[in-house]
Amino acid sequence: MTTTWVPGADDSGYGADNLPYGVFRRPGAEPRVGVRVGDYVLDLAALLGEPEFHEATLNPFMARGAAAWRATRAKISGTLTHADGRARAEPHLIPLAEVEMLPPFAVADYVDFYCSLEHASNVGRIFRPDEEPLKPNWRHLPVGYHGRSGTVVPSGTGIVRPRGQVKPPDADAPVFSASNRLDIEAELGFVVGTPSPLGEPVSPASFSEHVFGVVLVNDWSARDVQAWEYVPLGPFLGKSFATSVSPWVVPLDALGAARFPGREQDPEPLPHLRRRADWGLDLRLDVRLNGETVARPPYDRMYWTPDQMLAHLTSNGSSLRTGDLYASGTISGSGPAEQGSLLELTWGGSEPLTLADGSTRTFLHDGDTVAIIAEADGMGGGGIALGEVTGTVLPAPR
Incomplete structure (x- = not known):
């Protein structure tokens, strides 16, 4: 471990190996x-x-x-x-x-990906039980959508329960109401520092020359709004009301000990998406609901790596701007309590979570506080803390 003269720093997760x-x-x-x-x-x-x-x-x-x-x-x-x-x-x-x-940086553009095989498969089974879980394109490219940069908020910001158009299962027509299926998504975000010219794609090999560092992300989601609106163009109002980010940007250079080649991909990606360096990341997340750990998603199981996300994002010639943020999508594993959303942890609300105080949750209640933390191994043998992203659910406006 690289030691520092600052009292208590070496064992805090914020020593000289980190410096966010x-x-x-x-x-x-x-x-x-x-x-x-x-x-x-x-x-x-x-x-x-x-x-x-x-x-x-x-x-x-x-x-x-x-x-x-x-x-x-x-x-x-x-x-x-x-x-x-x-x-x-x-x-x-x-x-x-x-x-x-x-807020640590001014967000230019915001893109959210969908890079966990386990999460995408679970969501497919829940939302489309009579179809194949994955769409045919999923293993060929990192699926994503453009989010709303203006609603990326700093950790600690209260999250007002959104209102939207939903269609109850027993109704013939949609209604406009407060979301009853408010969820979280535990994600990792990548912050762009160096821009790129319009019309010039960025290769996976250039990832570390453009991306400054990482933040933790909670991409709050109104699942009932999402389920009604997402066909045929994907997420919109069910996602755009709030996305929380942690206050510390951890430099890529602090994550050297967390790097590994990444998960095997089949079929092999097309040449413009092939990995040129080891940008799989062994990060360990902890999702806490009202102070109680309900999930421990493992980032090392992500199918698409961040260099591939960046390459896909720019493959059509789209330019990068300083302050661009792109997120990994929900981080989920295949083991017990490794899912980064309540949608998966409760299987669409059909299997409620029982908390230590005896209360149950399918989705979030007003007053619930969600915190996501993460850690990794540091280059000097110690640990790296990635900070914390928190948010408390506030009632919908009347």
């Missing part, structure tokens, strides 16, 4: 960029003095490109792990309890 970036504000002060070290945020604007760290988002820093990201990370790591850096940096460590965390 975020945007914070002290009372009465302007927002600025920092990195998390243990239970502190290191003020990069004060320590390094570069103008990008005096900004209210990470976008200006991310736009500088991969060489700048790596040089800055090395500089911060060296300062935190060598005794002669302590005098310079210690005055700029601020306890997390004294700051407000803000």
Whole structure:
């Protein structure tokens, strides 16, 4: 493990092997960029003095490109792990309890994928029980849809129960009502730093030159709205009301020990989607409902890897912009309680979950709080924490 002089940092998941970036504000002060070290945020604007760290988002820093990201990370790591850096940096460590965390980046575009074989198969069986679970295209490309960037919200934002058009099973026509099947989707998000020109696809080999880091994502879903609207064009209002992201962006370079070749794919993808590097990621997620763990989805079972998602996203010549966010889709495994949505955990509501307090859930109740956390192995032998994304369900407007 790479050790640091910051008290308590080495065993916290936020040591020198991690160094995730975020945007914070002290009372009465302007927002600025920092990195998390243990239970502190290191003020990069004060320590390094570069103008990008005096900004209210990470976008200006991310736009500088991969060489700048790596040089800055090395500089911060060296300062935190060598005794002669302590005098310079210690005055700029601020306890997390004294700051407000803000959205870490300004979202340009938002795309959500559907890259778990287990999740896609489960959803197919639940929504289309009389058909094959997977559509014919699923194993040939990472299926996705364009979401709404304006409703990507920071962790801790209350989630207002959406209203929408639904068709009850025993009704002849749809009604407009509050969703009764509000769900979560535990996902991993990828944040684009370096843009690409319109008309020039990005190869899987260029993934790490464009993607700055990862965040945790909860893609809230109104399943009753989704079930009625999604044929023939896919998700729309059942998804676009809110997507939560965690406050810390973990750099790709922090995930080196989590990388592996990825899941075997059959049939072999077409040449433009073939992997050029190991971007399978062994990440362990924990989904908590009102403080109780209800699922532990394993990211290492994802079928499509993030380099393939990026290649597919741009394969028609679509350009990338700094701040683009794309998410993996729900992370699910095949074992008990490895599913990243209540839709799967309760099999469409037919098998309610019983919580420790004796209450049951098929879908979310008003007042429920959902938290998603994740961890991975660090390059120095310790652990990497990916932060936490939370949200509490608020009643639908009258």
